[in-house]
Amino acid sequence: MADLTVEISGVQFRNPVFVASGTFGYGLKLKDTLPVGSLGAIVTKGLTIRPKEGNPPQRLIETPCGLINSIGLENIGIKEFIKAKLPELKKLSTKIIVNISGDSERDYFEAVEIADSTDGIDIIELNVSCPNVEKGGMEFGRNPKMLEKLVRGVRERTRKPLWVKITPNFVDIVEEAQAAVSGGADAITAINTLLGMHVDVENKKFTIPRKFGGFSGPAIRPVALYIVWKLVQSVDVPVVAIGGIDSLNAALQFFFVGASAVQIGTANFIDPRTPFKIIEELGEYLEINGHEKISEIIGVLN
């Protein structure tokens, strides 16, 4: 068997295929159906210091090869997550990455302090790019100076590996990534959803009550691939890729341009077996092509 293990920010993963935040619940829903422990890592739904009820429906609308969502960060809050979900998650032989969001620096800091002092949380992924809440993460993604300050503040509050998740909705993404790295990020996750909109022509209204939402799925893959390639060239920390990955072929594209790992998002909705299939096929691909380790194919194109 080829060696699929990767190390990112000092953490060893059994393989480089993770499930993306908000697209696999808290990781436990499908534990009787799928071998969730065999994932490289589970990234939790975006957690906030206080529970959030989310946006009114309609929260989703499909577009050609894509999906627009307006979930609005519905989540049980980080404290409840730690009480009700983490004990069960800890028993799995996979890494647990908590994705944290907030409305203000203080919200982020409080949630991070809690995550920092909790066993079983391997990595903190800061979401500074959610388009679906009023204030929220996106403000930080809009302003590299604010982002750097936020990340620095978070960095002071945790010794756990810190990843920052960004998206190209407002500012030059390279600038955004550099700000996060200057603030102390150990890795960059890219991309979060793009801004998108859909109109219900029959009823002459916006399909989603908040008018716009986060656009994801295979339709955004070329955008994500370009950005991951660009970030790999321009920042000194590992880049974890997300965006429309639904198959081995799509995952390989990201590994070739230098992604250290991939996260599977919207594809889990089409078929929740997708990440497990990719893990299996990645192993086969390496064997067939005479590679002993996944690292041999990471960044072969630049």
Place this chain on the structure above:
Amino acid sequence: MIFFETGTVLKRETFDSDKLLIKVESDQIWQKARPGQFVEIRVNSRLDPLLRRPFSIAFTDESSIWLLIQIKGKGSKIIANSSQLEIMGPLGNGFPELENVSLVGGGSGIAPLIFYYKTYPDRVKRVYFGFKTKPNFNLYKLIPQKKLVLVTEDGSTEFRGLVTQFIECKNDVHLVCGPTPMMKALNKLISSDKLYFSLESYMGCGVGICMGCAVRKGDGNGYYRVCTEGPVFRADKILL
């Protein structure tokens, strides 16, 4: 446990001008399914349409499940014409297993109620089904005439009007699936602790991992997920 199956479509019967009943081969789902549960069907192996489509299980046979498919848009049209279907299920919670209930269904919403009747014929007092016009399909093959009240808006059956006009025992428990206006009308007619609604909502995953299928909780605080906490809810637990 959720099963992933690829089943051949074994039979296709016209129901009415925009619906058909299809019988699909099944390995496990047919054995595990409860009335009120649904399946998610992959439209095709391409990425457009992207999402699976949810359909209630209309009833089961040995090694097969039946679905009642209403042609709405491109997804249901492709599914209705496919010779093989990729199916995930059974999903959601079914109807509660209660005695002495009446069933109220409208349009394609009759599907999960047929399943309830076929599973617990002795527990069902009356079945009220409403359509615009009389279906081509002979429903009496599934539910005996003495129990089935077939209501049509155009009067092409014995009972003309809306199902809500024909409800006899307002104190009985009613299990309901149909269009929202029908559920709203029943909410006014029958005490909400005696009403169970099977809801539809736009679904992303069907398995509880996207938070897309939200329905407002009855007390106004927060949302339930229709796919995993429903699709069946007691009427006082949700806001329509």
